[in-house]
Amino acid sequence: MPASDLLLELGAEEIPASFVEPALADLARVIVERAKEARLTHGEVRTFGTPRRLAVLVRDVAARSEDVTKEVTGPSVKAAFDAAGKPTRAAEKFAESVGLSVDRLLRVKTPKGEYLAAKLEEKGRPAPELLPAVLHAAVHGINFKKSMRWGDVELSFARPLHWIVALFGEEVIPVVFGDVRSGRTTYGHRFLAPQPIELRRPADYVEALRAAHVIVDPVERRKLVHERVRAGAEKAGGRLLEDEALLDQVTYLVELPNPVVGSFDERHLDLPPEVLIQEMKSHQRYFSVVDEHGKLLPRFVAVSNTPVKDERVSLRGYERVLRARLSDGRFFFDEDRKHSLETRVPKLERVVFQQKLGTYAEKIERFRLLADFIARRSGKADILPILERAATLAKADLVTGMVGEFPELQGVMGREYAKASGEKPEVALAIFEHYLPRNAQDSLPTQDPGALIGIADRLDTIVGIFGIGKGPSAAADPFGLRRATLAIIHIVLHRGYRFSLVAAIDRALELLEPKLADQKRKANEPPVRDQVLEFFRGRLKVMWAEEHRPDVVEAVLSAGFDDLVAAHLRLKALSAIVGQADFAPLAVAFKRVVNIVEKQGRDIGAGAPDPGRFQDDAEKALFEAYTQAKGKVDALVKADDYAGALREITALKPAVDRFFDRVMVMAEDRALRENRVRLLMQIGGLFGRIADFSKIQAEV
């Protein structure tokens, strides 16, 4: 029997734009999983979605599921036959259960002995019998971020569901969700094609809806939105200010994109461009238009869901709304500038950052001192006046009208208002830059004050949140601590700040002490400092594993990451040599050293080996080689030349090999044994400063 296509379409009231893609992924995943369980083979799986529909089209679903043969094991042969060789009750019962006579049962050998078994053939079943369960699971298997009930229905969905199309070839597959039964009826564009559409077969889906003014394929629709909006921007005499996030959003706000070009009063162009772009984007979802130099033009492109009879009518609405928004924006901008940024600072005493961690005023005081500490440690004491001023003003824009209206503009408004208040340009820049990077694609701070305040502000948050026992779980990170930690790492590495992470965390804890003093701790909970360090370690691991071997990253992290810049340099140096052919034997030799030190070293106090106790040449030679290498390695490490240090260390390999060939570490004589272990501890200590070689996977 030939295969047929399968279509599932769920028609709902307008689904929030950000819900569509995850829902489509859920639908496709469940269908593929369940089809596999049902042994239904199929071809390509495609998903389609608009604000009003979620659909999956599966090509060439087999008409029947595949036949399979399963082997079932029964009782052991020992238990199956009595002394006389006659089948026991157990054997007969098993035979009965598989529908065969005892003499037709197989015998299979297992590690536990010989067992009776039977081969059962399970015939495939027609797809229409299996598909209802597959589709039922899919329809009920969508996890929306937020969902709702409607009418009397006990189930919930993103918005009320209205129709289900479930077609296998030309046949309707019965599926029920709440008060909706499946059929072959779909609907086109809400206003342009409200009549029901009977679908004959799945393959007709995309074109039938196109004819009903709906572009169901999000990829095609996104392209169309982009092309049309770009053309609109050109028609307006400029070019489109590209905005991927807005494009994604608009794609799921319309079923058929119709761009409309509008304009606003030029006099608003003296508002900061970020304000204008944000006004257009976040409230209205309009695209901005710029000239060839990237300067904003007083134009926009809105995207309508309906190709209206007369564009000028709806344009009047778009422009009118924007006019009201921009005069609000202008009002805020003018009002906000009537007061200097400095006079806003006391208002932060009334803005709560986090209930237990106190107000923003308190937070600012903490991160100002912390930034100060990190700056001094990083040798940046010369910027302290700028840094302290910028830190004091860093959050003052939170209590301005504009940021109250557009939280996304925090930092931007701080910069603008700082300039307007006559602050130094470096201070204004630092206020803006302390928020950078705002997301994974964003740029990093270009100057020290903003960079250091950004580090301190984030570290205060991370330590504080861990301190009140609200550190992130695998699923939830409500305070964005992962992002904050990554941002700190990026800034530190990019700007090459050398300070002790532990010291900075301890300083943050000290500053947070009044807030954390009453915090109850669970008995088995590690200290906050360790939790934070572990969290940094986790981020570093993920981040560095993108470019380096995970075992090498682990080896470097195990040797410490208190100085993030040094850890990164060590990683690069080690990564460069692990790929080389002669590295594996080296690693094996060093791992052997580490293993012995780990096993034996615990009971032996630290201290240098006593050269007087060396018996073998190999011992003496290794010690001499070590002593020479140590001086050089110390100097190289101090100069951050980890590649050079590794070269010196690898040069020890022949001496190490000779030592292991000639010397028996585990000597009977205790003093002798300890002395040898001590020698190895010195060697281990030498390369242990670069990496923990025991973590590196290497075999010869």
Place this chain on the structure above:
Amino acid sequence: MYFQDLIFTLQQHWAKQGCILQQPYDLEVGAGTMHPATFLRALGPEPWNVAYVQPSRRPADGRFGENPNRLFQHHQFQVILKPAPKNVQALYLDSIKAIGIDPLEHDLRFVEDDWESPTLGAWGLGWEVWCDGMEITQFTYFQQCGGFECRPVSAELTYGLERICMYLQNKENVYDIEYTKGIRYGEIFHANEVEMSKYALQCSDAPMLFQLFDLYEKECKRLIDVQLPLPAYDYALKCSHTFNLLDARGAISVTERANFIKRVRDNARLCAEGYLAMRERLGYPLLKTKWTVGEQPEVLEGRPASDYWKTVSFQKREEGEEGARAGK
């Protein structure tokens, strides 16, 4: 279309669908949702279909009559359809056509908007309806009210009358709206805006308002104890408005604010509980009617809503039970 014609047209449209037309509630409220015809009637299994205008006071939005868009008091046209009919979006769009907005001439869109009222212990999901980029209606499916699950679910439509009318009449300033031939909105309401803003933002007597809040709250609780949830709800509304006045005056600190909101919400929850118990005692009389608006869904899964409420107890929780729950 004059302002009052807009109201007539909407009233006629919804009356024709089978809604009763009620009058504004005669106490100060911040939104049509607080009218007992919404807040209380959305609770429990009984059907309820109503439309009314509600003057809504937002002390913090007072602008002394100087802002063309913001008002101390604006007017909402409120519709509650319970249970929400299957074709509620279509019924709504018909009402929009009735006031002269043709979906083929305008860009009409349902844009995601979740509604939550911390003071009412209520939330719902839905949209703001956009006409050419402008929000003209708040469209919400109530999920919870006074802390109780809504079964069945009501649809709430809240039309912002001033905003729609400004658009229909192409006015840039709310005070220029023609209320009826020869009379502008400003001529009726401007003095009210000036005085009410002055009162709320500058002249209110905060110590007295704090006192009133305490008295209203006490009275609300007392009335709950004697099983009079309807008058109790009046005092809950008075508390809510008094809180809004204090908030607009800047008399409530950040730390106190959350506590005041909780006190207002607790009143609302007690009234919801008392109302549900009262309707239960009365035997849910409206269930015996055949009053529905629009297309009703077939029930294929789940039980009818009236069954759900049979299993719910509205009696006051035992002392300490909440604490015990929190302890879990």
